[in-house]
Amino acid sequence: MSTPGAEGMQRETGRQAWLRTVAADVARLDRSSSAERAADILRRSITEGALPPGAQLSEVELTEVLEVSRNTLREAFRLLTHEGLLVYKLHRGVFVPELGEHDVIDLYRLRRVLEVDVVRGLTALDPEVPAERLVLLRDEVDAAEAAAKADDWPAVGTANMRFHQQLIGLAGSSRMNAVTGRLLAELRLLFHVIAAPRELHEPYIGRNRALLELLEARKYDEAAADLHEYLLDSEQRILAAFRAR
Amino acid sequence: MSTPGAEGMQRETGRQAWLRTVAADVARLDRSSSAERAADILRRSITEGALPPGAQLSEVELTEVLEVSRNTLREAFRLLTHEGLLVYKLHRGVFVPELGEHDVIDLYRLRRVLEVDVVRGLTALDPEVPAERLVLLRDEVDAAEAAAKADDWPAVGTANMRFHQQLIGLAGSSRMNAVTGRLLAELRLLFHVIAAPRELHEPYIGRNRALLELLEARKYDEAAADLHEYLLDSEQRILAAFRAR
DNA sequence: AGCCTAGAGATTGTTCAACAATCCGGCAAG
DNA sequence: CTTGCCGGATTGTTGAACAATCTCTAGGCT
Numbered sequence: 001m002s003t004p005g006a007e008g009m010q011r012e013t014g015r016q017a018w019l020r021t022v023a024a025d026v027a028r029l030d031r032s033s034s035a036e037r038a039a040d041i042l043r044r045s046i047t048e049g050a051l052p053p054g055a056q057l058s059e060v061e062l063t064e065v066l067e068v069s070r071n072t073l074r075e076a077f078r079l080l081t082h083e084g085l086l087v088y089k090l091h092r093g094v095f096v097p098e099l100g101e102h103d104v105i106d107l108y109r110l111r112r113v114l115e116v117d118v119v120r121g122l123t124a125l126d127p128e129v130p131a132e133r134l135v136l137l138r139d140e141v142d143a144a145e146a147a148a149k150a151d152d153w154p155a156v157g158t159a160n161m162r163f164h165q166q167l168i169g170l171a172g173s174s175r176m177n178a179v180t181g182r183l184l185a186e187l188r189l190l191f192h193v194i195a196a197p198r199e200l201h202e203p204y205i206g207r208n209r210a211l212l213e214l215l216e217a218r219k220y221d222e223a224a225a226d227l228h229e230y231l232l233d234s235e236q237r238i239l240a241a242f243r244a245r
Numbered sequence: 246m247s248t249p250g251a252e253g254m255q256r257e258t259g260r261q262a263w264l265r266t267v268a269a270d271v272a273r274l275d276r277s278s279s280a281e282r283a284a285d286i287l288r289r290s291i292t293e294g295a296l297p298p299g300a301q302l303s304e305v306e307l308t309e310v311l312e313v314s315r316n317t318l319r320e321a322f323r324l325l326t327h328e329g330l331l332v333y334k335l336h337r338g339v340f341v342p343e344l345g346e347h348d349v350i351d352l353y354r355l356r357r358v359l360e361v362d363v364v365r366g367l368t369a370l371d372p373e374v375p376a377e378r379l380v381l382l383r384d385e386v387d388a389a390e391a392a393a394k395a396d397d398w399p400a401v402g403t404a405n406m407r408f409h410q411q412l413i414g415l416a417g418s419s420r421m422n423a424v425t426g427r428l429l430a431e432l433r434l435l436f437h438v439i440a441a442p443r444e445l446h447e448p449y450i451g452r453n454r455a456l457l458e459l460l461e462a463r464k465y466d467e468a469a470a471d472l473h474e475y476l477l478d479s480e481q482r483i484l485a486a487f488r489a490r
Numbered sequence: 491a492g493c494c495t496a497g498a499g500a501t502t503g504t505t506c507a508a509c510a511a512t513c514c515g516g517c518a519a520g
Numbered sequence: 521c522t523t524g525c526c527g528g529a530t531t532g533t534t535g536a537a538c539a540a541t542c543t544c545t546a547g548g549c550t
Contacts (some may be wrong), residue, residue, distance in 0.1 A: 034504065059531070067507045071316050075323065082327040091512045091531055106418050113362045173351050177422055279533065304502070314534045336502055336541045
């Protein structure tokens with residue numbers, strides 16, 4: 001456990017790649033351990049729907065399941081609270097938030113502003129970044145299509161989310177990335193109150209591909225306009241499903 | 246202290262307004278006391294420059310000053326961390342972040358996107374909100390002018406920030422408000438590395454008034470264009486001051 | 491002399507147990 | 521039916537303790 005990387009070291013070639021791998025491992029180990037690990041587990045439970053909106057998370061109950069102390073658990077709660085996945089009610093506990101139509105509108109407003117601006121802003125730094133970065137988008141589109149073939153619609157949903165996260169990532173703005181992460185997490189919360197995941201996600205795997213092709217063709221303004229309508233349509237669809245629940 | 250609101254109750258008229266008032270009071274009382282109170286004090290110390298960027302906040306030291314336990318203090322740290330006012334370094338402690346040019350650019354990019362979009366979006370809901378809400382903007386402009394006369398430039402800065410916060414508030418989007426709050430807090434962090442607060446804030450009290458007048462005249466597109474240049478100019482000014490430090 | 495290593499001291503990360511403050515349900519009185 | 525109150529349960533906060541990690545200094549090696 002002293003110097004684990006010394007053995008498989010190459011002289012010069014691939015050094016950067018190796019460093020990147022180690023950096024990723026370090027980053028993973030650097031996690032504040034207990035609290036963040038507990039938060040990871042809870043995050044999955046929430047985003048995957050095991051904990052439905054409105055559910056209360058009892059402290060004593062979860063300390064036993066997660067095998068962490070109450071203080072550490074509360075720190076995990078705080079982490080998730082600031083991601084929008086939990087809400088605190090003073091002296092009453094933490095709950096999975098129940099979002100309403102108002103929140104759909106609010107989230108989509110912010111989402112439209114950010115995503116459309118990122119795409120439109122791409123024209124400014126065109127040959128600089130795109131090409132190599134667009135691969136990440138393509139990966140997600142492919143993943144979504146594969147998941148659709150396998151009839152795994154929740155997986156289609158995650159690939160969809162990741163697509164949009166990567167889209168924002170094109171701007172290279174750490175704060176936009178952070179805001180988007182929170183935003184998409186909340187959005188997933190909304191998806192769980194909708195019964196039919198297929199009708200919800202299917203239309204957008206094709207639209208994502210179309211959008212990607214516009215980007216690859218460097219038709220940024222066109223892509224921005226397309227994305228704008230895309231998001232308006234998505235908002236309406238969710239609102240409709242919401243009212244019909 | 247039992248039922249404080251029973252006296253001034255009206256039959257039917259103004260019931261909604263009354264409920265809103267009570268709701269605001271409740272929200273104010275709901276503060277988690279110890280942890281948030283500690284966070285409030287620290288927040289002021291940071292935004293007012295008492296704790297300069299790069300400073301470390303010792304746990305044991307602060308538990309004595311703030312008279313809270315270490316656990317509670319750490320919860321306050323977490324709160325401020327997620328506001329961007331502190332950063333955690335694992336096993337090393339919490340520090341006031343040292344922002345660089347990169348952060349200036351990042352913050353202003355996000356700021357421009359949001360503020361310009363809010364102003365431009367005003368035309369959609371025109372006669373609905375503005376008039377009564379613009380008063381809040383005018384208040385801040387007046388406050389800035391008064392502070393300038395009193396030669397209190399930090400106060401001018403706060404009024405300036407509040408002006409922009411209220412500007413975002415026109416959209417009525419709770420999430421935009423939250424993002425903006427974090428954003429402006431980080432921005433204040435940057436101001437403290439700049440020596441001359443007067444040169445920094447003075448030009449914008451006039452521009453704020455001009456912008457406000459455009460809004461009152463309902464020339465929203467014109468206002469948006471003005472604001473866009475306003476922010477570009479402000480960004481350049483800060484970058485220049487930054488490079489000359 | 492210069493560099494590397496080891497260890498002491500200090501700081502943070504996490505746990506535990508206890509007490510205070512608050513909320514929720516049901517029950518009795520009007 | 522409403523109002524007020526009580527007891528049980530849950531959360532909010534504290535203090536002390538121990539483990540893990542970092543920093544810095546002193547000493548040994550080449």
